[in-house]
Amino acid sequence: MMFTSGLFQRKRLITDQQEELLNELRGLIMRLRAAFERFGADTDPSDVRTLNDILEHLDELFLIVVAGEFNAGKSSFLNALLGTQVLPEGVTPTTDTITLLQYGEEVASELRTNGLRVHTYPADVLRQLNIVDTPGTNAVIRQHEQLTREFIPRADIVLFATSADRPFTESERNFLALIKEWGKKIVIILNKIDILSPPELEQVLHFIRENARDLLGITPDIFPVSAREALRSRSTGGEEGEALWANSRFSAVEEYVVDHLDEETRVRLKLLSPLGVAQRLSSKYLQATEGLLETLREDLVTIENIEQQMTLYREDLKNDVQYYLNEIDVILRDLVDRGDYFFEEHIRISRLRDLMRGDLLRAAFEREVVGNVSEQIDQKMHTLIDWMVEKNLRLQQSNDEYIKRRASQHSNKIIGSVGGNFDYNRRTMLETVGRAASEVVASYDKEIESQILADDVRASVAATALAEVGAVGLGTLLVALFHTALLDVTGIMAATLVAAGGFALLPAKRRQAKKALRDRVGELRQQLRSSVMAQFEREVERSINQVHERNAPFTRFVRAQRGQLSDLQQGFADIDAGLERLRKEIG
Template sequence: MTPFLTGRKLLTERQEALLEAIRAALEALRAALRRFGVDVAPADVRILDDAIAHLDELFLLVVAGEYNSGKSSFINALIGAPVVAEGVTPTTDRITVLRYGDMPGEMVGGAFLVEYRFPAEVLRRMAIVDTPGTNAIIQRHEELTRDFIPRADLVLFVTSASQPFSASERSFLELIRDWGKKVVIIVNKADLLDDAGLAEVVAFVGRHAEDLFGVRPEIFAVSSRLARQARDDDDQALWDASRFPAIEQYISDTLDEEQRVRLKLLSPLGVARRLAERYLIAVEDRLAALRDDVAAIENIERQLEQFRSDLADDFQRHRAEIANILNEFELRGMQFFDETIRVSNLFHLARHQQEISEAFARDIVADVPQQIEARLQALIDWMVEKNLRIWQGVMDYLRRERAVQHRSGLIGEIGGTFEYNRNALIESVAREAEKIVATYDREAEAQALTDEVRAAIASSTLVGAGAVGIGALLVLLLHGALLDVTGVLVAGVLALGGLYIIPNKRRQIKRQFHQRVADLRETLTATMERQFNAELDRMITRIRDAIDPYTRFVYTQHDHLLTTQRELSDAEAEISRLQAEVERS
């Protein structure tokens, strides 16, 4: 069993079980925040660590309020001795923790914290904390108090009857509310008003407090000055006039052992819940940003796949057109052979091979190379233009993202490593895309692709093309289709006399010509398809490589944040469950 809260007794078994469950929930939240990474604010880590560390400590009653509200005088009246400094100007510049001790004594616990021991009966049941006044000219004073509030198990907020519930006080009470703390409001300096005026002030404070908290907190109007004087003079009438008996009774009776245990257990849960909610919002904000990134990456991928699909469709169309051109070329060639390779033309064939070859080139080959080259060039131009449009799409998206980041800045108040890395990657990829688009030379890209296609065709057909263009290369290939068969024709005719075999030879030549054109068609289209697909892969790979750091960051962070979101959600659910269980206890 763990010593806890009062110094008088141990926790019950049920309370002990709740305490350990709360400790486990807070540890789970700490693990989730650790997974979130370096962007967790160090102050939040410290707050959670403090909440865990103080689970076994005495009940902590924190007194807070503006510097001129009479906060320190209220504590002195409550303790029954001038243990903390008072004054009309800000006097408390450190957190002062008052604990029970048989002999008064001060222990410095740090630059901004001091512990004071005093033999007051109320300090046997709880530690009372005096905090620097808020809304003071010394900003550090308010920061100390704001930082300490998460450790409080109960906050007594002191406001002055002469200026109750000011705008700055409301702002500070919002902070207390957001940490899930129970608040009791002390309206001090009640002796400055008559009964009617005081009732009006208490009603005013009650209305605004209920509006802020959703429920009306306990409100006690007191005069710390009269209470101190009554204690000093041992004057019961003055003590009653100070209205202090009501707050004393609340602290001793209403705030009994069971209630203090409940508040002590609820306090770290309120802190943990706020942190869980805060970082869940941060995770969801980041996931929202990443969802846009994922959508953009998927859109780029769809464009790339559409690029591939469009090329396949466009290639099939151009392939069919080239096949038709070659089919017509073949038909003209067949007709040429029928009209040229005849018995009556035998001697002309033998003596005028050059003339026949020129006629074939002029009438049969004609502009076939130019037609095929035009189809290839159209496909090349389409690929080059499409590639540029995809780069422009990447660049435009990244430009928009940079503009959004410039307008919105970092998400929330949580550290910006995630945003910095994301923005740096967007900036890097955007610069690369802009550079490529700015220097994109359609003519040079098209010429490079043309040269690669020409070289591939020459290599596949074993034609030594040198530096000739695609059109000239096709002239060589198509004219070669005639030379392959006419050479055989002339040799065969001269060797065998020809008169009896010309019809058979013509059929043989036509078959060979058909096969030659078919081989050419297959080689040409297969080479083109292979080359264009290789070029497409190169273009797509270049785009993917350029955005790969950004893509990897997005998907890695997305998976990481989904895991963190699940852990934070589980922690929040367990914290909420424990809060409900403690409330029922």
Template sequence: MQTILNSDQEELLKRTRDTLGRLRDVLADLKAPFEDRDALAESIRQLDELFLLVVAGEFNAGKSSFINALLGTPLLAEGVTPTTSQIYLLKFGPESKQKPIEKGVWEQTAPVELLRSINIVDTPGTNAILREHETLTTEFIPRSDLVLFVSSADRPFTESERQFLDKIRQWGKKIVIVINKIDILTDDAEVNQILDFVRQAARDLLGNVPAIFAISSKRAQRAKAGDPRLWSSSGLEPLETFIRDTLDDNGRFRLKLLNPLGVGHKLVKKQLDLTDDDLESLRRDTTLLEDVDRQMSLYHNDMQRNFESRISEINNLLFDMEMRGRNFFDEYMRLFRMPDLMRKEHIRQRFEQDVV
């Protein structure tokens, strides 16, 4: 982490890195999916980088205009169509310039004071026309330390936003919800009505109510550009105060550690769920085999009893035949029956009749 840490923080950072390193080795041994191991490795690597704040939301929610208002300069293109087709990583630099750093990701530098302590990511809309935009966004979320989710006041908390927020929740990310474009609403009553709706929807989805701010990035930009009358009604000041208080040195350090720990927790839970599924499958197979073994044992016992009964019958038949044979020979071996012994065919017929 590019900040000065005290000895306790250094030790905690070391233990966190060691723990996550062991988890990475375990995932490799378990042959976990590459994208899971890569997400964990990336989160470990980013422990040594600046705090990463990701701005996400649907296309036309005003993400780029919000970032411009936050930075106080028109750094990013704005429009009513999906103008952000790439992910932009905003960093501090002596001049404003762009360069590609990986597929689908551009680095934008600017001499803005806020960017000295944090990096900001502008993402394509979660409902953008090009599906690869959404893929880029969802793959970048695991890298974030804090997610600012921007929703539009004219369609707050849509179904696609719910689905995307649920993915963010599964990664264990801290979420702040920003309702943009409140300038299109008629009065504060409408603003409060939307805030109440979003609070309830967030509670139902996330299990808690994150920090929620209602702003007008349009008014904020105009206020910072020279019309201070619009500053109060822009709603940006409370959000800037929240960011400043939350992302002080201790806050950034805490969230920086929570990022990889959240990723690790998600991956551990995923492996435990898979293990539970395997154990349940083994239990079903074991039950089936035990049932088959029980049926085989019953069949064997039935066969054994039937076999013993048949053997007994055969023994009785053989014994009876033996007795009849003895009687037959006793009868024909008498001297007065000797003439009959010379009649072979007669003897054979009598033997079959009397003995067999």
């Protein structure tokens, strides 16, 4: 609900300085409205309406809003101020709509489609200002209270009526706290003082002052009146009328409205009123933006923790792969030691007949040197591969559980009474990441993954060593490679035996055989290490990339929101600072 600016014409002249302040205020409010648009779907629509209303209200006449509970005598107070029975009065709620009182040559009343009743009356006071009578805040029909609460932001000053028979009730205190939030100038009208004795009146005034100061932080102007006696005095006349007028103490509030609220004061309050509303809204959304940024900071910590887990994953892999490879090194060193012993025992004159039998030498080599090396190496490699698969699965599970915990904990982190678009998008992102991680974990077959990884490692070693890819296992593949070393040795022996003086060369050939075996095993060890490490590095990259890919939508959302909200935070902070500076200039 809002006034149409065409209803009112600006009937005041303001100074150049005031015009400059007015334009600056209008500019700050428009910047705030633009910030609301950037805030997007999280902006409360009622806040946008309020901001549009106060922009329009800048060009309207000074507006007094009379508020209070329905039996506080608001209508009788306004009738006394206008000097005649303009509004209906009664002990039950008589004001069922918000009524705008404005000047008009003829008495007229019109109910607008938006629920606003416009009442015109030829009272001089209405030439300079407009007055709004609101439904009681404790009216039986609760939408009256809602209408009143929505109308308060438009007021330049609020006259709050309370009754002498029930002063400053709990519901009145709650309503005044709401008005205070909007930064409004508040004046308290204590009505029906004719039912109190002078001592009782002083007691009630003291009670109101103390409570108002505690609630508002300042002691507002308080006018004790009897609207009923003031209105009676208008129609009585003579000495009796003068006595009623004096007893009503209405002249003080009339003087305040007509004389104290002069042009300069009204202009100042006219500026301060929308400024207070704008400050409340800018402060609200600054706090909301900071709350959202704090949530995003926690999200960034979540992302960083996941990255740390992946760093640890890399380190664990590197250390543990080395451990398993060192165990394979021990197997290979033992093989070399057995080979040295084998050559010492077999490459000698006493074994000449065996040396001449290459098939027997080869069988002895396989039995005494190679032995069950293939099974040992296969077992170590499969243990390593199973560990790798398990680490990968745990990485996926850790990401899954961590994201799910974050999704369940974030809902109460957001500060401010804004809408749910940010929260909804964020929750959707988190749930999507968690669901994707869960699906990966659920579909993980350790046996299949282990077999795939074992095949990849074997193929990598085979390709590097130029050996057969079809070998049964990695150990068998290595044994096949060792046999090439034996062939080298037997070839050396055959060449030696047919050469003149070959017997004298046996020690040298024994050393040559040992070296050939050691070199070949060393070469195979390096091939094995480089192939396994390369394969496992590819595997860890694949695992980490899976996590990155699933987390990417949420990570992008957090970073994009952080940039946008950081700009908004700075914008709201600048507007808030500009409004505060303007308040000091207005005074």
